[in-house]
Amino acid sequence: MKRWRLLLAMLVCILATGCWNRVELNDIAIITATGLDWKDGKWVLSYQVVLPQAISTQSASTSTAAVHVFSTRGESIRSAVSKASQETSRRLYFSHTQIVIIGQDAARKGLGPLLDTYLRNHDSRETVNVFLSKGSARRMLEQLIPLEKIPGAAIQRMINNEEMNSSTFHQMTIHKILLDLLGTTQATGIPGLVVSGTNESVDNAGQLAYTNTPSKVRLFDLGLISGDKLVGWINNEESQGVMWLANQVKKTTIPFACSADKNEQKRSSIRITHARTNLTPRPSNGKWLMDVNVTATGTLMEYNCEGDLTNPKQIVKLQKRVEDEIVAIMQKGWGAVSKYKTDVIGFGSTIRNKYPKQWAETAASWSEEFPNIELKLKVKVNLNSTGMSGSGFKKAQEKDDL
Structure with missing residues (x-):
């Protein structure tokens, strides 16, 4: 009986304490x-x-x-x-x-x-x-x-x-x-x-x-x-280039022109659904080379170019246009950050992980060494869907008129 009284007293004490550090x-x-x-x-x-x-x-x-x-x-x-x-x-x-x-x-x-x-x-x-x-x-x-x-x-x-x-x-x-x-x-x-x-x-x-x-x-x-x-x-486009270089791209849309003419409007676009960037540093003649290999998968969202997309050669040509656009975006991003000598991409960390001894010699002067890195850009885009039409809307209209 005494044991139950003791347990009851302890239970009452516990329930009566409340929250000692509560915030009203x-x-x-x-x-x-x-x-x-x-x-x-x-x-x-x-x-x-x-x-x-x-x-x-x-x-x-x-x-x-x-x-x-x-x-x-x-x-x-x-x-x-x-x-x-x-x-x-x-x-x-x-x-x-x-x-x-x-x-x-x-x-x-x-x-x-x-x-x-x-x-x-x-x-x-x-x-x-x-x-x-x-x-x-x-x-x-x-x-x-x-x-x-x-x-x-x-x-x-x-x-x-x-x-x-x-x-x-x-x-x-x-x-x-x-x-x-x-x-x-x-x-x-x-x-x-x-x-x-x-x-x-x-x-x-x-x-x-x-x-x-x-x-x-x-x-x-x-x-x-x-x-x-x-x-x-x-700016925003340069920032996107940095995201590509730093392997931070998840999903994005890439507009592109039908040809390599810089003055042509980019009236077509592809939706990137998966992307990965691999960095491989290499010492060369007192400076660093950085192999940047990008693989991306996407879906065609807009197509206003000539050419039949049921033809595999046209698909290859389209993929090459998108690859060139991604390379250009990365080059703009690299040009911007190298001008400020600020390694927000993480090239220094990549070099340190693979070449710790060489990094120890470079670390103190990295802000000066960073802009001198030579980039080797390689992009591979795989178009996994072109939609339900093998040609652009205008081209389809012309076929119907015939």
Whole structure:
């Protein structure tokens, strides 16, 4: 009997303890996105806070934003965070942060303070997506995005959609950036964001009188980071070339012309459904050669050229045109990153893995050696489907007329 009484007392004690470290929702401000700017010698942190009453189905309206954006500033990042208590009634809660946007001036100052903050704080997640902004990071956080209530979540979905369907940019998280900047070449590439459209206030975007937003956030250009600082930008086509070289292409669309004439419009296209890039370095006469072998499989999506696709020779010719386009894209990407002497592709890591002794002699001067690499590009495209027609629409019309 005494044993049962003791067990009952222990059970009551366990049930009465509750959650010692619980977080009350009424006491916190949930941050979905953070912006970092550098202005007048201080760090400026901007926070995108979710407004629960605005996203609930009962109270949500088309003209009420689901988030509120405010900023604090300080000589260090953590001091800027601590000053949030001076203008908000709730403690900032960063565990649900989905994206971090870094303004161009802040990126040129250096990512080191931000990365150090993430390494030292247990409530910061390394899976947060990172973007650069050509303008103010706060400006990006203030933009409403169609189809989504929370802009931070929308931008995260945007980069995921882009990576899986276009492969112009690669999704970059705090963890990936840390691996790159602490790795062999200490360089990485981060997608950029811009506001496109008119300068009209985004407050009008939610009104029923509008069927489109006057300004919108879009992915634009790739920022090159060397050490921990932004050194330059490359455009979207050059960024796609880097993705091909770095074996980061998942799916993408390649437009091509019917001939090798550079002035001819690219009115046909192939959808790449699978791609792989293999890099093989070779030392040669005091410099490095890099064999880049690409294999890709795709489906013909548009065909506005002469020629019967039931003829195997025409298929071979078409595949060659696509191969030439991919080579040209990679050459543009290589020309852009070699100009900035920033190895965001990972050539240095490939050399180090295969030739560790030679790399030890090259590592100290890699930024100077990197642009001198000679690329040997080889692309093999396999067209696995041409659709239901053996010729273009216009050609089919001509046959019917006859």
